[in-house]
Amino acid sequence: RRLASTITLPINNLVKTSRDISLTGKYELRTKKISNDEVGELADTFNEMLDLVEKRDDELRLSAITFNTQEAIIITDSHKNVIKINPAYTQITGFQLSDVESHKPSFFDSNYHDADVYQQIKASLAQQGYWAGEITDKHRDGRVYPGNYMITAVRNDADVITHYVVTFTDISERIAAEEKIRDLAFYDPLTHLPNRRLLMDCLSSALKSSIRTKQFGALVFLDLDKFKLLNDSKGHGYGDLLLTEVAKRLLRTVRDEDLVSRLGGDEFVVMLEGLGTDLTIATDYVHTIGHKLVMELNQTYILENHSHNSSASVGIALFNGDDSDVESVFLQADTAMYSAKKSGRNTMCIFDMSMQDVIEQKIQNEKELHHAIALKQFELHYQVIVDSEGNSIGAEALLRWIHPSKGMLLPDDFIPLAEELGVIKQVGDWTLNAACQQLKLWQEIDYAQHLVLTINISALEFQQHGFVDNLLAVVHSYKINPEKLKIELTETVILHDIDFAIEQITQLKVAGITVAMDDFGTGYSSLNYLSQLPISFVKIDHSFIARMTDSVQDTSIITMIISLGKMLNMTIIAEGIENKQQYDALKVMRCDCYQGHFFSMPIGIRDFEILVKSKYSI
Numbered sequence: 187r188r189l190a191s192t193i194t195l196p197i198n199n200l201v202k203t204s205r206d207i208s209l210t211g212k213y214e215l216r217t218k219k220i221s222n223d224e225v226g227e228l229a230d231t232f233n234e235m236l237d238l239v240e241k242r243d244d245e246l247r248l249s250a251i252t253f254n255t256q257e258a259i260i261i262t263d264s265h266k267n268v269i270k271i272n273p274a275y276t277q278i279t280g281f282q283l284s285d286v287e288s289h290k291p292s293f294f295d296s297n298y299h300d301a302d303v304y305q306q307i308k309a310s311l312a313q314q315g316y317w318a319g320e321i322t323d324k325h326r327d328g329r330v331y332p333g334n335y336m337i338t339a340v341r342n343d344a345d346v347i348t349h350y351v352v353t354f355t356d357i358s359e360r361i362a363a364e365e366k367i368r369d370l371a372f373y374d375p376l377t378h379l380p381n382r383r384l385l386m387d388c389l390s391s392a393l394k395s396s397i398r399t400k401q402f403g404a405l406v407f408l409d410l411d412k413f414k415l416l417n418d419s420k421g422h423g424y425g426d427l428l429l430t431e432v433a434k435r436l437l438r439t440v441r442d443e444d445l446v447s448r449l450g451g452d453e454f455v456v457m458l459e460g461l462g463t464d465l466t467i468a469t470d471y472v473h474t475i476g477h478k479l480v481m482e483l484n485q486t487y488i489l490e491n492h493s494h495n496s497s498a499s500v501g502i503a504l505f506n507g508d509d510s511d512v513e514s515v516f517l518q519a520d521t522a523m524y525s526a527k528k529s530g531r532n533t534m535c536i537f538d539m540s541m542q543d544v545i546e547q548k549i550q551n552e553k554e555l556h557h558a559i560a561l562k563q564f565e566l567h568y569q570v571i572v573d574s575e576g577n578s579i580g581a582e583a584l585l586r587w588i589h590p591s592k593g594m595l596l597p598d599d600f601i602p603l604a605e606e607l608g609v610i611k612q613v614g615d616w617t618l619n620a621a622c623q624q625l626k627l628w629q630e631i632d633y634a635q636h637l638v639l640t641i642n643i644s645a646l647e648f649q650q651h652g653f654v655d656n657l658l659a660v661v662h663s664y665k666i667n668p669e670k671l672k673i674e675l676t677e678t679v680i681l682h683d684i685d686f687a688i689e690q691i692t693q694l695k696v697a698g699i700t701v702a703m704d705d706f707g708t709g710y711s712s713l714n715y716l717s718q719l720p721i722s723f724v725k726i727d728h729s730f731i732a733r734m735t736d737s738v739q740d741t742s743i744i745t746m747i748i749s750l751g752k753m754l755n756m757t758i759i760a761e762g763i764e765n766k767q768q769y770d771a772l773k774v775m776r777c778d779c780y781q782g783h784f785f786s787m788p789i790g791i792r793d794f795e796i797l798v799k800s801k802y803s804i
Contacts (some may be wrong), residue, residue, distance in 0.1 A: 189781075194610070195239065196280060198767065199514075200413055205499050213320040214493075225389065229231070236531075243247050243319075243633070248740065254272060254273060254274075254329045255272070255274060256274055256352065256607070257274055258271075258272065258274045258277075258278045258279065258333075258354050258355065259271065259272040259274065259352070259353050260275060260291060260350075260351070260352040260353075261276060261337045261349055261351055261352075261353070262287075262291070262350045262352070262522060262784065263349060263350075263351070264292075264346075264347050264348060264349065265290075265346070266290045266291070266350060267288050267289060267290055267351035267388040268283075268286045268287050268288065268289055268290075268291060269287065269349075270283070271283050271286065271287075271736060272686075277354045278331075278333075278354075278355070279323070279325055279326060280325050280326030280327055281326050283673055285326070287644050287741050291352065291475060292323060293385075293451060294568070297398075299321065299322065303321075307319075311337060311339045312339075315339045316336065316337060316338045316339065316527070317336075317337065318335065318336045318337075319334075319335060320333065320334055320335070320357070320636060321333055321335050321354075322330055328378070331355040331356050331358050332357050332358060332361055333355060333356055333357060333391065334354060334355050334357045334762075335352065335353070336349060336353045336354065336356040337351075337352050337354070338351045338352075340618070345774045352734045358377055368651045371383065372384040374447075374448040374450075375734065376429060376430065377429060377430055377432075377448050378444055379433055379447050379448045379454075380435075380445060380446075380447040380448075381447065381448065381449075381450075382447070382449050384447070385447040385449070385455055385457065386512060387443065388457060389457060389512050389515065389516075390503075390512050391407065392457060392459050393502070393505060393507040393510055393511065393512065393515075393783035394507060395459065395460075395507070396505065396506055396507030396510075397507030397518065398507075399460075399463075400449060400463045400506075401459070401460055401462055401463055401507070402459060402461040402462060402463070402465065402468035402504055402506055403438050403457065403458055403459045403460070403461060403469070403504070403505050403506075404457075404461060404472045404502055404503065404504050404505065405455060405456075405457055405458075405502070405503050405505065405515050405516070405518075405519040406455065406456040406457075406458065406472070406475070406476065406500060406501070406502050406519065407453070407454075407455055407480065407500065407501040407503075407519040407522065407523040408436070408453070408454040408455070408456070408479065408483070408497050408498045408499070408500050408522055408523070409452060409453050409454075409498060409499050409518055409527065410428070410452035410483075410496055410497075411496065411498060411499055411527075411530075411531040411614045412496075413425065413428070413531060414678075415499065416428060416494065416496070417804075420492075421491075421685075421802045424489050424490070424492075424494070425452075425489065427489040428494065428496060429448070429452065430531055430627035431487050431489070432454065432483060432496075433446065433448065433454070434496075434546065435485075436454060436456060436479070436481050436482075437485060437557060439478060439479055439482045440458070440479075441458075441473065441474075442724050443459070443460070444456055444457065444458050444459070445457040448555060452503065455519070456479070458471075458475070460473065460585070460592055461504075468502065468504060469536065469588070470518075471503050472504060473502075473534075473536060476502050476534035476536070476775045477534060478531065479498070479500055479534070479535050480497070480498060480533060483496065483497060483498040483530060484496070484497045485749045486496070486498075487671065488642040497531060497532035497757065498532070498675045499523055499524075499527040499531050499533065499534075500526055500533070500534035500535070501519050501521065501522030501523025501524065501526055501534070501535050501536075501537065502519060502522055502527065502534065502535070502536045502537065503515050503518035503519065503522055503536075503537040504536070506544075514545075517545045517548070517549075518537040518541070518545065519537065519770055520685065521537060521541050521544050521545050522536060522537040522541065522550075524533045525544075525592060526609070527680070531540070551600075551603055551609055554589070554598060554601070555603055555607065555609065556607075556609070557602060558587055558589070558600075559609060559612050559613065559616075562616060563585075563587060563588050563589065563590070564585060564586065564587055564588070564613070564616055564617070564622065565586045565594075565616070565626070565790070566581070566583045566584065566585060566586070566619070566620050566791070567586050567788035567789055567790060567794075568581040568583055568584070568639075568788060568789060568791060568794040569581060569582050569584060569781060569786060569787070569788040569789075570781070570785050570794065570798070571638075571640070571759065571779055571780070571781045572780050572781075572785055573778070573779055573780075574776075574777070574778070574779075574780075575598070575772050576785075578637070578797070579636070579637070579779065579799050580639060580640065580672070581637065581638075581639055581640070581641075582637035582639075582640040582641075582781065582788075583620075583624075583639055583641050584642075584788045585597050585601075585613070585617050585642075587599070595617070597642075600697075601613070601644060603627050605644060605645075605646050610644055610646045610792070611646075611647060611650060613645065615642055615656075615660075618657060618660050619660060621641045621671065622660055622661060622663075622666055622671070623638075623664065623666040623789055624791065625639055625666045625667075625670050625671060626664045628670075629666060629670075631795075633717045633798060633799050633801075634798060637670070637673055637798065638669075638670050638671075638700075639670060639671060639672065639675070640672040640673070640674055640702065641671070641672075641673055642673075642674045642704070643673050643674065643675055644677045646677070646679075648675060648679055648687075648690065648793070649683075649686075654690055654692065654694060655676050656693070656772055657673075657695075657699070658697050658699075661697075661699070666700035666772065667698075668680075668697055668699045668701070669698045669699075671699050671700075672699070672700045672702055672716075672722075672723065673694070673699065673700075673701055674702045674703075674704040675687075675691075675702070675703060675704060676703075676704045677703055677704065677705050677706055679701060680706075680721075682717065684718070685718075687719070688718060688719060688720065691720050691721060692720050692721065695720050695722070699779065700722040700723060701720075701721045701722060701723070702721065702722065702723030702724065702725055703716075703719070703721050703723070703724050703725065704727075705725065706724045706725055706726055706727055708745065716750065716755055718775035721756065722757060723756065723757045723758075723759055724747065724751050724756050724757070724758055724759070725759045725760075725763075725781075726744055726747055726758065726759070726760045726761065726762050726777075727761075728762020728782075729762075730743055730744050730794065731744070731760055731761070731762045731764075731768055731772075731782070732762060732764070734768060734771060735767060735768065741771075744760075744772070744775060747776055748775050748776060752776070753780075757779060758777050758778045758779070759777075759778065759779040759781060760772050760777050760779070760780050760781070760782075761778070761781045761786045762782050763780050763781065763782030763783075763785070764782055764783055764784055766784065768782075768784070769784055
């Protein structure tokens, strides 16, 4: 009764002096004396009227705010003719009210969708009173855009439709974002070809289709020959240009219905379907297409005005849904491709059952390697490193797989497989932990405290995210002197990405861990980059040592490497020393450290410690 308290007194005063008032004209006001109860009722009625006015004002204000939302709003009459729009409609479509007033919106009936769509809209409005979904419409400038629409029928008290209210938003950006996410998930960002994930899905569908149609299909694996040489010599930019050109050539060589995919790196796959139900005809076709692909990829490439010659090894596996699955077809094509490489590259090979033994052996090797990791069937052997006086200064830790039936296997027998299976990190982690554990023991032994232990790091390990952090965490967990641990990286690993290598090696050096470049001298640009690298040791590749007594050129190269290393304050290690003649010659050249069978074969830890304890010297 907020208003009653303010108007009761004036009204009472007015009543006490009430009199009849006559007005001439259209209206006549007559007053009479009213009671206090009637005054209260009048006040209540007045308050109710004010409440209604305030409520109506609030509703109008909310309606105005709602109408000015970011969503486009159209109001039509019962015949679907536009009578009102909001500013968002103009912003989204470009049309003003004068452009569309008294006209039927195009999305009620246009050429962008089948007639069935518009019939569904009409039926839904008639039966349920609303419809929601995506409709394609046209902007005033002519471009087509997708919209997310909600159409509601407004009915009066007699249940008769009087208006339609349409709200919608332009979802072009959302659809573009979804397409971008889909591209990232299913397409290679460099070549825009389907990636492995999409290829696997398509191959699975192709195998099911093959069961129904009884037609053969084929999977064609292509691997570029010596692609790494281009990356190393010209850089990854040129490598990417070549990959892009290869993708274009593959697309124009095969049929439109064939799927061309990039697995990654320099590996491509073509999937062929609908090759007929006759095995001989299907085989003849894939034989022809395989040779055609080899010839096409063997043509000279022009990469930024530079000519480049390349070739490819091609492996083909025919499949039929009745007796094939995705994994087996992949293995067959991959096996055939490697067979082509062994045949001299720049050729093709079609899988046949004689290669099945290779696949079965590979599968068995994979199982055994996983088993070896789980049971830790590994062991470190140590090859001594000596100084110019023949005193032991450290060792290189060399990994061995103690196979339960095949005996001791060397790294070349299983490291490539570990990299291919993606388990190289587990193998590398075992090696690092075993090396740190040994250094921890040596710290407590007088005759071994001075020893530096070297471990080899594979390319995939070094390039993995978090490699340095993981290595330092293990070193710190064993509480060993980081200066006693040295890691070896091959020259090709370091030069694969020189900037990345410098960053990684610098972090290790700051932490006290030294880095040695292994196989030095085998790369094309070692001398160009050597001064930039924060490495402490350089190992002269054993191939130079093996030929030094017979080749003046190799002797000159060794002399140059030693001189350059001393100029850059690096320690030079000669590996692969087999005899005293090589050792003596290297001492004359003032080489710093020596390693090879002349001093010791790689041996187990007990024999190595006996060797060191006896104060080994030449």
